[in-house]
Amino acid sequence: MIWLLSLREWQRRPLRMSISTLGVALAVAALWSLLAFGRGYRDGVQDELDHLGAHVLLAPKGCPYDATSLALHGASWPCYLKAAYLNQVRAVPGVAKAAPVLMNAFIDDSGAQTVYLGVDSNLLALKGGWHLSGRFPTFRGDLLLGADVARKNDWHIGQTVSLPGLNGARGTVSGILAPSQSADDGFIYTRLSDAQTWFQRRGELTHVLVRLRDPDQLDDVVAQLRSCGAGLEMNVVPLSHIFHSIEGLVNATRALLLCIVMVALLVAGAGVSNTLMIAVSERTREIGVMRALGAKHGEIFRVFWAQALQLCGVGAIAGVSIGWTAARETDAWLRAQLPYSPHNSMVHSDWPTTLACILGAMLLGTMAGGLPAWRASCLTPSVAMRARGERA
Amino acid sequence: MACVVFDAKRCDAGAGRTRLKLVGENFPAVSNDIKMETLSFAVEADGLTRIYKRGGEEVRALDGVSFRVRDGEFVSIVGASGSGKTTLLNLLGCMDAADRGTLRLAGHEVGAINERARTRLRRDHIGFVFQHFGLMPTLTVHENVALPGLFGRRIWPSRHQKSLDARADELLERVSLAHRRNHRPHELSGGEMQRVAIARSLLNTPRLLLADEPTGDLDSATGESIIELLQELNRDGLTILVVTHNTALAAIAEHQISLRDGRLIQDSTDQML
Numbered sequence: 001m002i003w004l005l006s007l008r009e010w011q012r013r014p015l016r017m018s019i020s021t022l023g024v025a026l027a028v029a030a031l032w033s034l035l036a037f038g039r040g041y042r043d044g045v046q047d048e049l050d051h052l053g054a055h056v057l058l059a060p061k062g063c064p065y066d067a068t069s070l071a072l073h074g075a076s077w078p079c080y081l082k083a084a085y086l087n088q089v090r091a092v093p094g095v096a097k098a099a100p101v102l103m104n105a106f107i108d109d110s111g112a113q114t115v116y117l118g119v120d121s122n123l124l125a126l127k128g129g130w131h132l133s134g135r136f137p138t139f140r141g142d143l144l145l146g147a148d149v150a151r152k153n154d155w156h157i158g159q160t161v162s163l164p165g166l167n168g169a170r171g172t173v174s175g176i177l178a179p180s181q182s183a184d185d186g187f188i189y190t191r192l193s194d195a196q197t198w199f200q201r202r203g204e205l206t207h208v209l210v211r212l213r214d215p216d217q218l219d220d221v222v223a224q225l226r227s228c229g230a231g232l233e234m235n236v237v238p239l240s241h242i243f244h245s246i247e248g249l250v251n252a253t254r255a256l257l258l259c260i261v262m263v264a265l266l267v268a269g270a271g272v273s274n275t276l277m278i279a280v281s282e283r284t285r286e287i288g289v290m291r292a293l294g295a296k297h298g299e300i301f302r303v304f305w306a307q308a309l310q311l312c313g314v315g316a317i318a319g320v321s322i323g324w325t326a327a328r329e330t331d332a333w334l335r336a337q338l339p340y341s342p343h344n345s346m347v348h349s350d351w352p353t354t355l356a357c358i359l360g361a362m363l364l365g366t367m368a369g370g371l372p373a374w375r376a377s378c379l380t381p382s383v384a385m386r387a388r389g390e391r392a
Numbered sequence: 393m394a395c396v397v398f399d400a401k402r403c404d405a406g407a408g409r410t411r412l413k414l415v416g417e418n419f420p421a422v423s424n425d426i427k428m429e430t431l432s433f434a435v436e437a438d439g440l441t442r443i444y445k446r447g448g449e450e451v452r453a454l455d456g457v458s459f460r461v462r463d464g465e466f467v468s469i470v471g472a473s474g475s476g477k478t479t480l481l482n483l484l485g486c487m488d489a490a491d492r493g494t495l496r497l498a499g500h501e502v503g504a505i506n507e508r509a510r511t512r513l514r515r516d517h518i519g520f521v522f523q524h525f526g527l528m529p530t531l532t533v534h535e536n537v538a539l540p541g542l543f544g545r546r547i548w549p550s551r552h553q554k555s556l557d558a559r560a561d562e563l564l565e566r567v568s569l570a571h572r573r574n575h576r577p578h579e580l581s582g583g584e585m586q587r588v589a590i591a592r593s594l595l596n597t598p599r600l601l602l603a604d605e606p607t608g609d610l611d612s613a614t615g616e617s618i619i620e621l622l623q624e625l626n627r628d629g630l631t632i633l634v635v636t637h638n639t640a641l642a643a644i645a646e647h648q649i650s651l652r653d654g655r656l657i658q659d660s661t662d663q664m665l
Contacts, residue, residue: 292485296508296544381487
């Protein structure tokens with residue numbers, strides 16, 4: 001009944017209650033999106049680096065973040081490494097595998113991108129998670145297709161196809177990768193020598209993926225790679241450092257956004273508190289009547305406290321629903337804003353985040369409702385009965 | 393047994409016997425911390441004084457008011473505006489505390505019990521009827537009547553709820569408003585609202601009913617029906633104290649108390665003071 005008394009307030013002041021709830025809902029939606037984005041982004045970046053299968057990326061001199069982004073997502077590179085560096089890299093102690101890559105990309109008139117990667121069999125040692133049908137490119141013109149490429153073009157193993165962006169060049173599909181939910185799904189792998197021929201980059205590479213014998217020796221190996229003869233000509237990028245740098249940047253941005261969301265939550269809480277203060281003022285006579293009928297201080301407190309919890313509870317559920325429903329749009333918007341975004345969804349909808357938001361909103365309700373409820377409960381019946389305002 | 397503690401004249405009068413029986417049946421001793429005692433006086437006020445401070449100035453709203461009300465009496469409290477009627481009613485309803493004097497309600501000295509016990513005393517032994525009815529606008533008629541039964545209970549009174557519903561229905565039958573059970577207060581006439589308020593005041597089978605201008609917001613015909621209902625309740629043994637300007641209502645009371653400037657100027661049982 002205490003809950004009923006609070007619930008019925010919605011019938012009396014639907015607009016005021018709805019506006020307060022909307023404030024909470026928007027703040028909770030922002031909080032949910034921010035938390036979901038944080039998890040999604042970190043998981044997405046980590047996933048992509050895991051799919052790359054390397055501990056260190058060797059790229060031409062320039063920005064290491066750009067190089068990582070190019071290697072992860074596929075693009076045409078502005079400069080190249082000499083293939084001859086490969087032997088020096090492989091000679092460094094601690095290097096288990098060094099897989100050379102020559103990457104190039106073409107964008108057709110419709111804006112669709114085709115990414116080619118010239119690779120050798122060393123790549124297989126890095127891609128332990130790959131499941132492929134057919135065989136890895138071994139003979140001239142062999143192609144290994146990412147799952148999305150095969151599906152979109154309806155290409156099958158054994159089929160000879162014209163290669164998009166390469167005038168007249170043809171290849172034969174030797175294998176197709178199982179879907180991996182990563183950038184690999186959109187790549188076309190071919191032999192390194194074929195790629196060098198097609199793109200007229202003989203003796204050149206875009207990057208080298210390096211896997212270490214012991215990842216704990218990362219700093220030592222990176223130091224040795226930098227000090228080898230080729231080290232001066234290339235960028236040695238430890239991917240875990242990149243991950244932590246990206247994570248740090250994103251976390252700093254998130255912390256700033258979180259402050260803004262917290263302010264929004266405080267404002268929403270103040271709105272709830274204000275709504276209840278007005279309700280206490282309007283219902284002072286009712287409070288007096290309830291006290292006269294035998295309601296204890298605690299029971300009056302619960303009536304208004306329950307109202308705050310209801311406001312914030314409904315607001316939280318609405319906010320989480322908004323966040324969840326708009327996750328795709330939020331993801332698209334974030335992709336347009338961020339310089340680097342992972343292939344997978346960056347807004348990770350999950351129950352722990354949802355539960356945390358709802359509990360947070362209930363805590364907000366507890367705090368926002370505390371003062372008005374306390375004020376209501378402290379009214380003495382005789383004083384409350386004399387109050388002006390709505391007649392009970 | 394109970395007759396011994398009641399006034400002998402009343403028992404002899406016959407009507408008093410009826411009252412006595414009903415008091416014994418309908419208003420049994422209630423446990424909790426407060427033990428009901430079957431006494432001949434429902435109210436014993438001795439030198440009640442209430443002083444308010446307004447702008448640094450002391451205002452004696454009540455000044456040494458003493459009177460007694462026997463169980464089953466119908467008492468009217470009359471006086472001009474500002475004479476202290478409402479202040480007295482607040483004290484009798486345990487909604488305010490006297491600055492001086494003693495007040496015994498249902499055998500309990502109000503000044504000696506704490507706020508929680510006063511709330512319990514109010515809930516279990518005192519019914520209220522207000523001039524402006526005091527109905528919760530968002531609750532139905534039935535929910536309004538059941539409201540006092542929800543206070544002092546557990547948060548989820550599932551078992552209690554059935555008997556509470558039945559009691560509320562019974563009271564609505566008694567005030568002839570069973571057909572309005574699911575209506576909201578704003579759908580009722582003034583007389584119906586006051587009947588609902590009276591039904592609500594009876595929910596916890598009080599020993600004492602305090603009514604503050606119960607006909608004040610009603611037209612004369614509707615007011616008369618409310619007066620009849622109060623008389624009927626009094627005939628069933630309920631002690632009623634009414635603050636009123638309504639001369640018809642004041643006239644039917646067997647015991648009249650008049651106040652002026654916070655002082656008791658006439659108590660019909662003691663004649664002029």
